[in-house]
Amino acid sequence: MPAVLIADKMSARAVEIFHERGIAVEVKTGLGKEALCAIIGQYDGLAIRSATNVDADVLAAASRLKVVGRAGIGVDNVDIHAASKRGVIVMNTPYGNTVTTAEHAIALMMAAARMIPQATMSLKAGQWEKSRFQGVELYQKTLGVIGTGNIGSLVIARAQGLGMRVIAYDPYLSKIRAADLGVELVEMDTLLARADFLTVHTPLTDATRNLFRAETFAKMKPGAILVNAARGCIVDEAALYDALKSGHLRAAALDVFCKEPVHGDNPLLELDNFICTPHLGASTEEAQVNVAIQVAEQISAYLLRGVVQNAVNLPSVKEEELLLLQPYLNLGERLGLVLGQLAGSGLREVVIEYAGEVAELNTAALTTAILKGILQSALPETINAVNAPVLAKERGIGIETRKRESADELRARIAVTLRMDQGERVAVGTLVHEHQARLVQLDGIDVEMPLAGDLLYIQNRDEPGLIGRIGGLLGAAGINIAQFHLGREKPAGAALSFIAVDQPLTEVLLEQVASLPGVLAARMLRL
Structure with missing residues (x-):
């Protein structure tokens, strides 16, 4: 019998739902970190609100834990990276309040x-x-x-x-x-x-x-x-x-x-x-009952049937597919992150083309990963692989997917196009060395860039001296350049630069980069 700990105060209806589904449940609220770490290894599921902090130490002590359910929207009190690394699914209840x-x-x-x-x-x-x-x-x-x-x-x-x-x-x-x-x-x-x-x-x-x-x-x-x-x-x-x-x-x-x-x-x-008011947005009797019911039902569904709902750190994929799909999920989400941070207003349509071996995989999961990347920089933090298609539909964003057997010279390729009220943007990516995500083209300009870390993106004119001016400005500010990747349409034409930096630029420094001769636009991208 699975066992669940309710660590924060919530409606008694949650306890009733666990009992109805044959799940053992205990309610122990107000636990400090040490006390929580001492007992968390006894449970398969953890139901919380905002009071309990589920950090890396708690997760390390949670030897049986399979799922954390947050009765509410925000999951700031859960270390998502640590949970993902340990295979713990983190769910929230985005619609209860x-x-x-x-x-x-x-x-x-x-x-x-x-x-x-x-x-x-x-x-x-x-x-x-x-x-x-x-x-x-x-x-x-x-x-x-x-x-x-x-x-x-x-x-x-x-x-x-x-x-x-x-x-x-x-x-x-x-x-x-x-x-x-x-x-x-x-x-x-x-x-x-x-x-x-x-x-x-x-x-x-x-x-x-x-x-x-x-x-x-x-x-x-x-x-x-x-x-x-x-x-x-x-x-x-x-x-x-x-x-x-x-x-x-x-x-x-x-x-x-x-x-x-x-x-x-x-x-x-x-x-x-x-x-x-003291953070009362979700403080009504109805909302408290709704989120308690939802979190209990979601945890129960996962522990008993493996059904994943409103997970913030896992797409809906069968276990046997995940090993092959995971590198492409990472690539797709990072392509989406790049475009989402560069996109203008009025997004109307997302067109995704899968070519080569990736077209034979579960592209539905890949599509949600791409949408998650596109939307998460501007939408509430509850955006995840499960609700990304719903949120896109609510905003009237059309989704079109295409498949091609051949990826030309590449083994596999994902091309993502954002069509907006004013123009479009296109990013093309692939995997190198089996699992590393790479950008190989942006808006028709060839460029090879690892998709990770803090990236300074620059639109510029292809002209002599620009690299030196940028490097000098960053060096004077104490910003170390890890990698510098360039691409251009043609000599003296449109060009772009991706600069991997060890720390993000301040707004002031970013404005100074944008004002350099030859620079048309500059943005920090967080991947």
């Missing part, structure tokens, strides 16, 4: 617009300050939504029900899907300038960290109201303080913070036009 979080974002927006918390405190203090708390209506106002995934789309529907005009920014939202949602798809700067209210529903990535900083607030419409119920550190809290203090923003409402729990020394708490 979407409605709850969307409703909380709307509640924050309405509370900020009508100053409900401030008025409540004033009245409880014995004051009747009716004239002080003059709010603004949501009706006929423009709501800007950044991120239109599961939660963002629910916020859109609810805002439309309140009579709001909705505009949206999402680089992975096609015009067709935007029309289905009834929103106007705009660029980021346009959204900032037009939105009376702005709500963000993106993951915390390198691209979204401090997305709202001083420069962003300066572009926002005077008197706008900002809501963040997504992730902390998307908002630069010091810059938000200045924007609120100066009156440029009318108000802000945060459910998440860069450092949690929040203590009284956070200066935002001093401001009358700032309201907040």
